[in-house]
Amino acid sequence: MAEILPFEGVFFNLKKAGNISSLIAPPYDVIKERSNFLSPYNITKLTLSWEENDYKQRGELFRKWLKEEILTVDSSPAFYLHYHYFTLEGKKFLRKGFFALVKLYPFEKKVILPHEKTLASPKEDRFKLLKEVKTSLEPVFFLLPDGLKVVKHLENARKEKIFEFEKGDETHLLFAVREEEIIDQIVREVDQKKLYIADGHHRYETSLLYSKENPSFTHILGYLVAMEDEGLKILPAHRLIKSVPKTALLRLFEEGKKLFHFFHLDQEDFIKSLEEKGRKHHAFAMVRKGEKPVLIVSINEKKVEEEISDHSPAWKKLDISILHSVILEEIMGLKEEELQSEGLLKYIVDRGEALRLIEKGDFVMGFFLNPTRIEEVKKVADRGEKMPGKATYFYPKVPSGLVIQKP
Structure with missing residues (x-):
């Protein structure tokens, strides 16, 4: 091969x-x-x-x-x-x-x-x-x-x-x-x-x-x-959004409760809780300025994954797939492509910087994720599928300039 x-x-x-x-x-x-x-x-x-x-x-x-x-x-x-x-x-x-x-x-x-x-x-x-x-x-x-x-x-x-x-x-x-x-x-x-x-x-x-x-x-x-x-x-690339209609937030909490639990946490606790819940469930943390972080945790993983069509089981099991296909698009009505084209979506690896940008008011909300696992990358690639944008950030980056290919 x-x-x-x-x-x-x-x-x-x-x-x-x-x-x-x-x-x-x-x-x-x-x-x-x-x-x-x-x-x-x-x-x-x-x-x-x-x-x-x-x-x-x-x-x-x-x-x-x-x-x-x-x-x-x-x-x-x-x-x-x-x-x-x-x-x-x-x-x-x-x-x-x-x-x-x-x-x-x-x-x-x-x-x-x-x-x-x-x-x-x-x-x-x-x-x-x-x-x-x-x-x-x-x-x-x-x-x-x-x-x-x-x-x-x-x-x-x-x-x-x-x-x-x-x-x-x-x-x-x-x-x-x-x-x-x-x-x-x-x-x-x-x-x-x-x-x-x-x-x-x-x-x-x-x-x-x-x-x-x-x-x-x-x-x-x-x-x-x-x-x-x-x-x-692999580090996660968190999602920051500049503008979200109030109706989209209402739908998240009203319609989302059929699929997810919502837990309001203190600022200093949300990352630890995100990591712990992410070991067995699809878990995300939503942060807004002046509000307590909200931990979003799947009630039934299989039921959540069934909301996604036209993809393999490996793709459906990705947290990043659940976030974009179910939470943002299906429930909140926010499509990744439209957010990108309108300049409303930012991917950011530095968690501290992401929180500062939200507190500063540059973005109205952020969704924080756990990292994609190596075995998930392999399973999706073996199926010939592509992950949603910025699903992985391999760290540290391989430096350029250590060695170059002979022309």
């Missing part, structure tokens, strides 16, 4: 470009403040648009950096093992992954499985950039089922350290593994598996389109993490 290959990675030449921590950045689609990336050689000079329609200039800059050896090509093919240490809610974690070239397969082949819908505008942007640089500047983040053994092979191999550095509260270690016997073993084992896209759906679909026009472009830069890795974390 899935085909991966070792490759000669392209790295920043630290003697010319400076400290690696000043050169990497989050993926292009999660960057909010560009002023954080001041180095003239930061990867965002390639991945982000700094002037209108500057794709050609960025392609020329990429080739200039290669020519001037700001970027250098590794001496021989390797898989690159990455240790990513990070802190989440006061606890320390380690996520292990590795960079490899991943062969492109159309989704209908069911070798590479997506779980997220994509939008036309980001794909158009990435396609224009790909046409100029002709390679993967940023990796697509893949989940590898039953992958702990594969990563262990890399850990047990002879390793050559490429980088070790800190950035904020995160620490990164990157190693090259070049042993042919180990590489061959990993290639054979991954060949028995499917891969699931965690992050990078737009980049993957863009690469598929580009490969149709350029048949020699068959592989992209991938970052593979075992689906069972203890450091693999």
